Amino acid sequence: MSAQPVNPNLPPDHVTVFIDGVELAAPKGSMIIQAADKAGIPIPRFCYHDKLAVAANCRMCLVDTEVGGRSAPKPSPACATPVMDGLKVFTRNEKALKAQRNVMEFLLINHPLDCPVCDQGGECELQDLSLGYGRSVSRFVERKRVVPDEDIGPLVATEMTRCIHCTRCIRFTGEIAGTYELGGMYRGESLQIGTYDGKPLTTELSGNVIDVCPVGALTNKVFQFRARPWELIARESLGYHDAMGSNLFLHTRRGEVLRTVPRENEAVNECWLSDRDRYSHQGLGAADRATAPLRKVDGQWREVSWSEGLAAAAQILRAHRGDALGVLAHPATSNEEGGLLALLAAELGSGNIDHRIGNRDFSDAAVAEPFGLPLAEIEDADVVVLVGSNVRHELPLLHARLRKAQVNRNARIHAVNPVDFDFTFALAGKQIVPPSRLAQALGDTSLRQAAQEATRAVVIVGAIAENHPQAAAIRAAAREFAVATGAALCRIPQGANAVGLARAGVLPDVRAAGGRDVAGMFAEPRSAYVLYGIEPGLDFADTAAALKALDAAQVVAFSQFACESTRAVADVILPIGALPEIEATLTNLNGIEQVAHAAGKPPGQAREGWRVLRALGGELELAGFGFTDLAGARALLEGGRKVQVKPGSAGDVGQGGLELALVPAIYRTDAVVRRAAALQAHPLNRAACIVLNPADAAAAGLADGAMAKARGASGTAALPVEVDGRVAAGAAWIEGGHGATAPLGAGRVEVVAA
8 A cells, every 4th residue: 555645635746845844845756956946945056957967976965865754874965866755855954064064175175276366256156155065274285186278269268177077068068059069088086077179169059158167167258357246237138149039137347248148038048148149249349339420521531529410411311301212220220229210211201111131032021020939839849840041050049949859859850951051959851952942842742741740840941041032932832831731930030120120110111102122222222321230241132232222322321330331331420339238129039029228338429329310300300209218219119110011022043053052150140240259269150161062063173172253143252162062962052241252142153263
């Protein structure tokens, strides 16, 4: 006869445990430390992390346990001891405290006493716990061991003599990142944590090993020796380099952003952060930041006052109202700034406004839309179909969730891509085809059958598809696939706030004069343009057409950077703050509006974008610009702006040559990232090149490492060649965001020896 449960009223999958006399209900199979954490009862730990597998190797969480009146002969590790009905746990009795203090003494035997120079000082778990569990003197008088450091890249600094072998970093790179780059070498006291081959970390999530490290063994190389934690002020903000909108804290001192750390949000980024979001703040201090209004006078740039700069901008806009004006915004522009831009265009009588600056096919009038399945639920999918996406570089944390879905739920992931990209999950099936055949590949019978048989299927459409000249056909095929199979359709928004800007009406409106999309504005050039947050030499889909149209027009540029390409086309540059420097809201791929608070200060005379737009609207005496604060602007813009978007032109793939597979480069996505020196030094940031299938390279007489000329409809580029069998035959793989690849635009290229 089985024993009766202590509390028969509990659900059948729960048991009753007593921790320090507190009665708790805990799920069967869970560990003591999880029950204690849920109840707010502190248990010291180093190796345990609730997102990682249990290692039970630090032993700091030893507790005393008792079942049926019998005490366990030895202390038990709370992280690896499952709960059972009637279990009594003592975390602070003499037996437990003695065990915990002995473990702390062993941990400190070899740990260097270098807290005054350690970057982790002030936020070190070992430092904190040693205060409560450490001895005032050490009984160990032998020489401490020293571990040689290795350079693991430009992002993470190492001081492995401090390592306490908790293995959190090893488990993170293996379980979450999936790259297995860190491991343990040697045994016993000689154990060392490292990469073994001495190469830099290549995972796009490497900065998270800093967060999980409980000591100062792994620290932030960019932040190293710049400030102490108690000097910093934390401000809640958002990642703005992809559509996920990762939650984070910006740590500032005297208005300067010095560090970025994750802010936990299970529905978005859990407790992780991509390296792109973690280190991009370095770009805010670039040498070409726009710090004062600039005006071109007789072909020469000179700094002017705000009143003169605004007057010059207003003069241009007064002279080019209505259909003569085009307004273009970067897709990471905030909701408030985007809404005011749309209002500015409407008051000036122009319907020529757009934020879809990377798109090439407007024939279906498509705009960004929220995911068909919330981000957190994608990891519960059992079949995922990736279409035209290097998701690992586009949305690193979505890629991590897909890996999690495969590990936890045995999800079957299929890819339809022009390149067999490196993912950290296994593919159940793949079709590697030129981009123009992505739509056709979605009609594959076995692929559809796999999705139809799934309990929860997801189809994810990425940047290669969304920005292709035949994107409308691919989107239609993906939508048809989703309807036929019951899969949730998730189109990755092309920009951090593309969903929000679509809602705010930063789109061409047929009810106003013109109503042209970005391609239409360049095909039929306007006499004046407003550029907002755009680096014109690198951000447009068709760089050649954009620069030609802008060069012949008068241009007012609202910009964070007075870069060479902006100076080349603009007549007035009005300096504005970047997202870490302003109060703003962004709408992420879940369709959720999230708030970012100002952390850093805009440099010099730069101002928040909404303030500059308000001042310009006032200078132009436009209706609606009488508000005095951000709350007034938000009240004015509440509900967004409804527009009627007409279908535009379709892109032309062209004939002959090789079809371009244009993939966004992970660390060349926007102006701020391109200026973050540490990210530019990362191994994933490859130099511009053109990657060919071996058969295509042989046909063109090109070998690996040779220089080639790629001639496209928009221009010619000289690029080194890489030969790689992962590229589909008939396609050429290039990465966007590079000046060297910008002239190629889209469509097809003829590749010949240089």
